[in-house]
Every structure is written in structure tokens, then in C-alpha cells.
Amino acid sequence: MQNEQDQILNDVTTGEYKYGFYTDIEQDTIGRGLSEDVIRQISQIKKEPEFMLEFRLRAYRHWLTMKMPEWAHLNIPAIDYQDLTYYSAPRQKARLNSLDEVDPELLDTFNKLGIPLEEQKQLSGVAVDAVMDSVSVKTTFRENLAELGIIFCSFSDAVKEYPDLVRKYMGSVVPYTDNYFAALNSAVFSDGSFCYIPKGVRCPMELSTYFRINAANSGQFERTLIVAEDNSYVSYMEGCTAPMRDENQLHAAIVEIIAMESAEVKYATVQNWYPGNKEGKGGIYNFVTKRGICKGDNSKISWTQVETGSAITWKYPSCILKGNNTTGEFYSVAVTNNHQQADTGTKMIHIGKNSKSIIVSKGISSGVSNNSYRGLVKVLRGADNARNFSQCDSLLLGDKCGAHTFPYIESGNQTAIIEHEATTSRIGEDQIFYCNQRGINTEDAIGLIVNGYAKEVLNKLPMEFAVEAQKLLQISLEGSVG
């Protein structure tokens, strides 16, 4: 009985990674290693204004004084930061017709990933910024959005075209002193997306960034900055994949969100970086700092994440609820399989009165993986009537994986109400047999059961993502049960 279940689990958890191909394209690369010179080179290639270079150098100097964080429930092998490449950009062939033209090879790459960039094929209702390695390849619907006053462009373009906005908000939510990886990112970040929604505008389409790591030995360090002015609304999605390689690659990103009065920002991530092979070789180290601030009263920030990829994930999308009557939400499904490790969760910092937060975290562990939820709910003294509800569920597939929950609660206000619920369950042989008896094979049964378990979170994803995410959950666990 036990053997059969193990066999089943073993089979479902050995599915293949679908996006592991590599695009053979010429790259402009800065040699390995990190120094002030390298940072100056990056800034120069990107033709940045002086303030950017200064910001980078300050961050770098601060980074040198810091140490890798060790508190996470992760086993991170030593990383030689001098052995990494910090800038790598696909070289575009001579542009023939228009400035907008993109190298066909790059278009091909994104087509394969299901992200068509050609005008005729663009996904309706979704504007995409496609980022490969260190640069943004193309941003679709930019002009249409501009008509509404919405700025949606690559971070590099924003630095040049909207330096005042960038200068005002960059680092205001995640300062470079925040943590080791935030400092590193601030020193060497290459591209990412910038999004600005003016007062009273409801962004009519989903905005999204698709990140692709392609080059070998290179790290990807992107920044995303979203500013939503009073009474505005935007829904943002992020997707990511990488080729299969034997060596580990580093991805250290920063996302900052600023929501002004009565603004609402929804941020959804489907993270599918290469997780490494079945023996745990290769895969992306995903060390990401994501944080939003509900700056104005009545504003709302919602994080939804489906984490299926990466060898190691270290990520805590957080909300600072500064305004009164603000709302922070965090919905997460994290799947770990084979040798993957994830330490992920959120921080909800209640500052404003009547601020509310909801945390729903669903961990699914399989293989010999380790999956941890780590979350902080902090209520400051002035946050009268703050309210938090947290629900952390863990689902185990097999008997060699681990699920861990590390909730931290700090309440400085007696009127605050904080609730935490947690469950741990194992996918049952009974459930699988029940499905089998109704004609559903074991692999599909696991898919059904896991999707049912994660439904609360998947329901929060934009339609365009939900179907994709459901399939992804199933693929990630393929072979777990068979």
C-alpha cells in the first residue's frame, strides 16, 4: 500500500520542465565579476542620468558591508558573486524598417513561450513588457495606454523619459539598505517595467511583464515600479521562465508598489523559473523583494502568487498599510517538488487606523522538497481597529517532503484583532481511489485534488492567468502520483 503510493507520488513529481529551451542569439555581455567599474559600465551602456549611477554606487558600497541572510529555512550553497555576469543583452540585428522592429529570433522565443509580440497576434486585453536577460525587448500597447495618460514602459526608458517620477519613487518602498539582495539589485539592476496610472484612471487592460533568463552564467536583476495615483486602478501580472542548465543562476528582483488615496493595485505572479532537475542539479535561485505601500487612505494592494519554479525561493511580497482604512491582501500557492526549497510568505505592517489584511497561503510539497510559510503581522500603536486574518495550509504528497510554518505576530494596539489558522494534510490514497473508481486516472485525480485545494487562491488570478496556472500546477506535480 505504502509502496504503491510512493511509486505514484514518485511518478507525478517527475514531470518535465516545458520552457527549458535556449535561444542561440548573440549577446552583449559585460565580463564576469562585480566592481564599481562594472556598475559604471552598466550605467553607461544604458545611458543613464547621473543620479542613477550615484544611486547604484551608494547601493553597491552598502552591499559590501552586508552579509547573506541566514534566517530562512533554506540550504543555500555559497554563491561566488565574482563568478557571475551582471549584464547580458541579446544583440538585436540592424533595425530595418522601424524603431519598433524586434529581431525575429526574439519574437520566436517569446512566441514559443506563448507571449506573441507581433501586433497582429498580441493578446487582446493584455499589454506586455517582454524582458530577456538584462533588457526589455518590446512593450506592447504602449501608445494606446498613453492616450489615457498611463505610462507603461521598460524601466530603462522610464529612467530616461520620466527621470523625475523614477527619482521620486524608486527606493521609497524598498530602500537599498533593506536587505542583502535588495542592495545587490539596486547596484546592478538592468531592466524591468515601469507603470504609472494617473489620477482617476482605471487601466482598461491587464498590464504584464514577462521575464526570460536566456544567457548562461548571468544573473537577472530587474526592478518593477508601479505608481497608482488617487482613485486609480490597475491589475498587473508577471510571468517568468528560464532554460534548463546544470549550473544555478541568480535572480534578485525588486518590485515596488505605491498606492495613493483610494487607489487599487492587484499584482499577480506566476513564477515558473527552471526548478533544477530531479537530482536537484541546476535551477534558479529566486531571491526577490516585493513590497507595496498603501500610502493614501482607502487604498488597497493585493498580491497573488503561484510559485512553482526555482530551485530556491526567498520571497515575501508585503504591504505597508500606512493610510487609514487600507487593505492588504496576500494569496499564495507555493509548490515544491524534487529538491526544490521555498521560504515564502508576507509581511503586513498595519500603521493606519482600521487597516485590514488577509493572508491565504497554500503550500504543496512533494518529492524531497521543503516548503515554508513565513509571515509577519505587525500592528503599530496607532493602528486602531486593525484586523488581520491569516490562513496557512500545507498539503503533503509523499513522506519525504517537509512543510513548515513560521508565523510572527507583533501587536502594539489593544484594539487589533489578529487571527491565524493553519492546517496540514496529506493527499489521501482514499481520495485518489475514489476518483479512479469514477474513471479518472491518478494523474488527473491529483490535478483535480491539488487544484481544489488551491482554488481559493487561483480564483484571485486574472482570467488570462488562471487557466495557465491550473495547468502549471498539474505539470509541476506531474509524476508525483501515477
Added chain:
Amino acid sequence: MLVIKDLKVSIDGLEILKGIDLEVKAGEVHAIMGPNGSGKSTLASILAGRDIFNVDSGSVTFNGEDLLEKSPEERAKDGLFLGFQYPIEIPGVSMVNFLKTAINEMRKHRGQQPLSASEFLKKMREKKDLVEIDSSLTSRSVNEGFSGGEKKKNEIFQMAMLEPKLAILDETDSGLDIDALKVVAKGVNNLKSPDNATIVITHYQRLLDYIIPDYVHVLYKGRIVRSGGKELALMLEEKGYDWVRNEEVKL
């Protein structure tokens, strides 16, 4: 339809079924009765393909094919349905999604196109009426938070949706009040046709007041010790299982 020959089954070296012979033909309703621990549920499980048991000898054919070498889902697709004694909860999976997946798997097996959403919902409405199940049950997750009676009714509803050739109802009556029992029985009777067959496994005679069996078999200590018509059930009710025990002693 179903032919069981000299079936011997054990678990962890303990012999549970000690040579079962049984034949079920299309259009028939068989009742298998017996005291606790006689092997009734084991027989149901082994037919559905639960592989925690060892088949030591004997054979089972279903529509002429060897049943025992098929996987549980293949048996289901061939038209074998098990009504569970303890139906399983699957949180977050809607009945609609669950049944749609199941039905379309079976249709695929038969070379048919999947049902469209509207065809499926229409079918669901028809079958709901047929088995008189509360419509709110089908809008919830599979068995999640259902009462014991609701779970059993839901088994009958699934049976109606899946239209099996052979339905095995494993103690579907246990733990039911009389009203729920009637609903279950009515469902079974309404679904009866000359093309399908039902095996009702039960401890008590009372279900057989509502489902009239063509044959009654008494299973005792892993053997069918008596077979007969519906009058056998009444005799059992009257004399109790002690009668069977005493009979066995005489043998």
C-alpha cells in the same frame, strides 16, 4: 455480465474470501447479506480494484474480460460502479467539475465527444429529478461537509450520472434514516433496466423492503453459505445470523 469463480482473497496473509462463486446477469438485482466481518466489503473493494488485497486464486470476468488485471479507472470506464460505504470528501473540487471530468473520461473511452457544458447541465438536471436529490448538493464540493445521508444520496446521484452496467452498492443503507433509505432505494429502482445489474451489499433486511432483489446470497466467514430468492432475506430477518452460524455448525 459478471462471473466470479472460486475467488480467494487475503490481506497480510489472512484469508478473507475463501472461494466465492457468483454469476450476475444483465437485468438482475442481487443482494449480498452477511454479518460484520464476513467479507462483504472486501468483495466490493476487490471488484472495484482496490489493491490492498491479494488475490490468491480464482477468476473474475466482466463482460467476458478479465476484470482483475485492469486498473480501477479501466473497470469504471467498462461500466463498473462502486457506491462507497464511506464516500470520500474532496475539498475545493466542485461536483460539477468532478462529474464532468469523470463522464468525459468515460465518453473518451467509448470514442464519444465530450459533453458540452449545456448538455452536461441538462443531464445533471434530469438525473437530479430522477433520484430526487437536493439540488444544493451538486453545487458544493465533492462530499465536503455532507451529512452521512447526503453522502449516500450523492453516491446514487453519481451512479445515475455515470449510467453503469454494473453497480455495486456497499452498505449504502447503513446509517440512513428511513426517509433517506427510501430516496436511495427509489434511485436504484428508477435506474433499473434490462441492460444493467445491481449488487446490493447490506447488513440489514430493511433495505430489501424497498429494493426487491432477484437473488439473495448470504456471505459468512468468506463463503457464500446460502443463495436463494428474496424469501431468504426474510428468513434471515426472522431468524437472525445465528441461524446461519448454526447451519454452518451442522455442515
